[in-house]
Amino acid sequence: MTMSKGQIGRRLLGFALLGAALALGGAAGAAEYGQPAAWELGLQKSVTPVMDNITWFHNFLVWLVTAITVFVLILLIIVMVKFNSKANPVPSKTTHHTLIEVAWTIIPVLILVGIAVPSFRLLFLQLDIPKADLTIKATGKQWYWSYAYPDNGKFEFDSLMSADKGPRLLAVDNEMVVPVNKVVRVQTTAADVIHAFAMPSFGVKIDAIPGRLNETWFKATREGMFYGQCSELCGKDHAFMPIAIRVVNDQEFAAWTEAAKKKYATAPANSYASAGSAAQ
């Protein structure tokens, strides 16, 4: 059975409508900041300059890939309709066409350059850490995180998953607390095996490796609770060592550090950092 042009058109329209419905569904599902939403298709809502850029770059690539795919699909359909053995019983013997060959070499090169420019700009934005307002050291352990604040009173505390608080599998007993609109340098390491410190809405994902100090940064532009997870398979409780960051204003941060200095006056007994880390 062969499809008429009308049937092909209707089928393509069906695919386009399906795509549009999925895109709208994704937008509707992404309601909350700082955590995944049901039926979410896109990235989590951005709250840092780096994540703004990642989101833009992601969308740019999606539309670029879509345009290229649709273009190739159209070419294939033209070939199938116009040059099948019934419609075109005597094929052309053409083997070379200089203009087309130059075009299909130059145009993809230009597309790749168009991708490379924003890609490298984003890479430098991520890797070139601006002057930091404070540093926090995150140490991955089986199976929880420890956060040290060397600039704010040298305290360190453990952050374990909390089943009593919501959201499920993301909430912790002691959150990392940071001030809003400040550049926070995050140094990551691990005490046992490789973990990874990831915070989707901040555009942060960096390995935490024993004996090594990695660093990244973020500047959260919105107050609230934000959730991430260890993103390197690290053992049986890998899924149960979430990362929770509370972004607060400067006064709240100052009050929190004062309280934290007292509350966490004695470093955790099993602290890798307090035992004299070789990574430093």
Ligand SMILES: [Cu+2]
């Ligand atoms: Cu881990």
